[in-house]
Amino acid sequence: MAAAEHGTADFAYAKSTFIAPYTAGLNGVNLSKSNSTAPVYTTGLNGVRLGTDALTTRLLWYSVAGFCLLVVMARLMQIGNAHLRHLFNLSTNPVQQAFWSRDRTTYWPRVKKHILYAPLHRKRHNREIQLSRAINMGTLPSRLHIILLLLYLISNIVYCCILDYNRHNKAALLAEVRGRTGHLSVINMVPLIILAGRNNPLIPLLRVSFDTYNLFHRWIGRIVVLEAVAHTLAWAVNMHAAKGYPGIKESLGGDSFIQFGLLATIAMVVILCQSPSAVRHAFYETFLHLHQLLAFAAILGVFVHSTKGHLPQQRYINWMVALWILERMARSIRIVYRNFSLRGCTKVTVEAMPGEACRVTFNLERPWRYTPGCHVYAYLPRVSLWMSHPFSVAWCEERSVPCSDADDDKLPSTVADLDTPISTRTATSISLVMCKRTGMTAKLYNKAKAAPTGIITLYGAVEGPYGGLESLRSYGTVILFAGGVGITHQISHVQDLIAGHLAGTVATRKVVLVWSVRTTETLEWVRPWMDEILAMPNRKEILKVLLFITKPRNAREVISRSEMVQMFPGRANPKVIVGKEMESRVGAMAVTVCGPGAFADDVRAAAREQVGRGTVDFVEESFTW
Numbered sequence: 001m002a003a004a005e006h007g008t009a010d011f012a013y014a015k016s017t018f019i020a021p022y023t024a025g026l027n028g029v030n031l032s033k034s035n036s037t038a039p040v041y042t043t044g045l046n047g048v049r050l051g052t053d054a055l056t057t058r059l060l061w062y063s064v065a066g067f068c069l070l071v072v073m074a075r076l077m078q079i080g081n082a083h084l085r086h087l088f089n090l091s092t093n094p095v096q097q098a099f100w101s102r103d104r105t106t107y108w109p110r111v112k113k114h115i116l117y118a119p120l121h122r123k124r125h126n127r128e129i130q131l132s133r134a135i136n137m138g139t140l141p142s143r144l145h146i147i148l149l150l151l152y153l154i155s156n157i158v159y160c161c162i163l164d165y166n167r168h169n170k171a172a173l174l175a176e177v178r179g180r181t182g183h184l185s186v187i188n189m190v191p192l193i194i195l196a197g198r199n200n201p202l203i204p205l206l207r208v209s210f211d212t213y214n215l216f217h218r219w220i221g222r223i224v225v226l227e228a229v230a231h232t233l234a235w236a237v238n239m240h241a242a243k244g245y246p247g248i249k250e251s252l253g254g255d256s257f258i259q260f261g262l263l264a265t266i267a268m269v270v271i272l273c274q275s276p277s278a279v280r281h282a283f284y285e286t287f288l289h290l291h292q293l294l295a296f297a298a299i300l301g302v303f304v305h306s307t308k309g310h311l312p313q314q315r316y317i318n319w320m321v322a323l324w325i326l327e328r329m330a331r332s333i334r335i336v337y338r339n340f341s342l343r344g345c346t347k348v349t350v351e352a353m354p355g356e357a358c359r360v361t362f363n364l365e366r367p368w369r370y371t372p373g374c375h376v377y378a379y380l381p382r383v384s385l386w387m388s389h390p391f392s393v394a395w396c397e398e399r400s401v402p403c404s405d406a407d408d409d410k411l412p413s414t415v416a417d418l419d420t421p422i423s424t425r426t427a428t429s430i431s432l433v434m435c436k437r438t439g440m441t442a443k444l445y446n447k448a449k450a451a452p453t454g455i456i457t458l459y460g461a462v463e464g465p466y467g468g469l470e471s472l473r474s475y476g477t478v479i480l481f482a483g484g485v486g487i488t489h490q491i492s493h494v495q496d497l498i499a500g501h502l503a504g505t506v507a508t509r510k511v512v513l514v515w516s517v518r519t520t521e522t523l524e525w526v527r528p529w530m531d532e533i534l535a536m537p538n539r540k541e542i543l544k545v546l547l548f549i550t551k552p553r554n555a556r557e558v559i560s561r562s563e564m565v566q567m568f569p570g571r572a573n574p575k576v577i578v579g580k581e582m583e584s585r586v587g588a589m590a591v592t593v594c595g596p597g598a599f600a601d602d603v604r605a606a607a608r609e610q611v612g613r614g615t616v617d618f619v620e621e622s623f624t625w
Contacts, residue, residue, distance in 0.1 A: 483595020
């Protein structure tokens with residue numbers, strides 16, 4: 001009863017505030033039956049059911065909030081279980097971890113195997129669909145993603161179809177369609193803006209990767225465009241019925257309210273046309289610039305359209321603009337704080353490596369909190385002006401360096417000066433590996449390759465860190481698969497787990513690193529970091545490295561020089577590796593992968609096959625665009 005009274009009050013307020021100004025002078029006109037009233041339904045909120053619009057808004061928000069709450073609860077249960085597993089196994093031996101190697105329920109492994117980890121069909125998920133080497137049609141969503149996207153799409157269709165079909169006047173019904181689709185288009189733009197942000201608060205809250213939010217951003221964007229087009233067409237049909245094409249031309253030529261609405265619709269349609277994966281992959285940097293420009297035009301058009309029309313959606317548009325500004329401000333503040341100080345700005349050392357890649361080290365101006373598995377967005381203005389690209393952080397080092405104060409540059413003049421300790425500060429450097437592709441990475445590699453020493457120094461900046469949501473410290477066994485440059489994501493986890501084992505802060509007793517590369521030259525990308533790992537005092541107790549060389553130049557290249565580091569010719573077989581390690585696992589097992597789509601799909605299939613036979617969790621690091 002209270003909810004009904006609340007809804008009635010909302011509708012009464014909306015009617016008195018928004019509908020009355022547009023219906024003044026219409027007393028005595030039967031709007032529901034007369035076709036001669038079509039002009040009435042071409043302007044303002046005439047025919048729009050604001051009460052139902054408010055209802056659909058609440059239904060949409062409540063359903064999204066309910067799902068987020070469900071995910072939070074599931075995540076809290078996972079985190080709680082992992083935390084207990086971590087604490088109980090800090091000082092246990094492999095035999096004592098047997099309790100955690102088995103699932104204690106039957107439903108959760110089934111959920112993981114058939115929903116959470118399941119591809120849409122068979123095993124294809126991140127393997128790209130290519131019509132040719134030049135035409136990439138993208139990847140397939142997972143089974144869970146499809147379920148969520150279909151539910152969201154169906155709910156929007158249902159909300160658009162909740163109309164007063166008792167109206168016999170076609171113009172009145174079209175006016176209601178115009179109001180509903182326009183309203184939902186604006187409402188959906190709020191999550192659209194949130195999901196596009198790198199500082200999206202839902203990422204740490206739900207512990208869901210930016211890659212997943214990026215997928216939802218693309219599909220919600222398509223819903224927004226379709227609803228905006230339906231909104232525009234409904235107006236155009238009514239205007240044509242009322243005044244014909246001259247009336248449409250007159251409105252477009254002299255009514256700024258209509259003009260800015262049309263600007264927003266056109267900008268959205270162009271975004272939709274350039275959004276297919278084939279276009280994005282072929283002209284990514286051009287796509288990104290146009291996408292940002294068109295998104296700004298769409299938001300501007302909607303903002304002015306709603307302001308001039310005094311539409312009730314104005315508050316949602318204000319939220320959108322505020323969210324967009326706050327996200328950009330957060331990014332700018334983070335970039336400035338991490339990379340600039342009174343001493344100068346971030347210096348970048350770029351070294352050309354075999355296998356058409358660069359080892360790039362950023363010497364940051366301020367320390368930061370590093371998390372294994374995190375990534376950053378790299379800015380290199382001399383190479384790509386304001387463009388930024390995501391890269392996994394392969395290595396992070398902190399060291400003490402002398403402060404560069406003016407007094408420190410003076411030579412000591414007394415004996416007391418010699419005894420004065422030199423003031424120091426903590427300097428942080430992070431290293432990335434950038435493979436030569438197109439655009440920025442190609443320019444950077446060619447510039448470094450052309451240098452006499454193969455090394456160049458630039459000024460740049462990094463934005464981050466982002467990601468690093470999944471901790472592997474509570475698992476007794478961890479298998480890390482890497483394909484090509486995917487090693488940069490996995491090597492940080494290896495170093496963290498071995499260091500934690502030495503310090504007694506992790507439950508991990510067995511680490512298996514599987515790296516598949518084309519040639520042995522690729523091993524140079526991470527050689528200095530692997531040398532550090534292989535020099536750690538306790539690495540023989542828990543670490544095993546399996547290197548697979550898919551295109552060796554000769555058989556003598558592929559020689560295993562120790563039992564801990566083994567080399568094999570050919571491709572890795574994740575099914576065999578995971579199955580073998582499953583038989584000798586210690587405690588709960590995590591399988592994680594970072595690499596090409598087809599390789600990641602094979603690892604996913606191998607991990608899913610073992611789910612239900614013991615406690616197995618699967619984690620995939622990817623960035624699809």
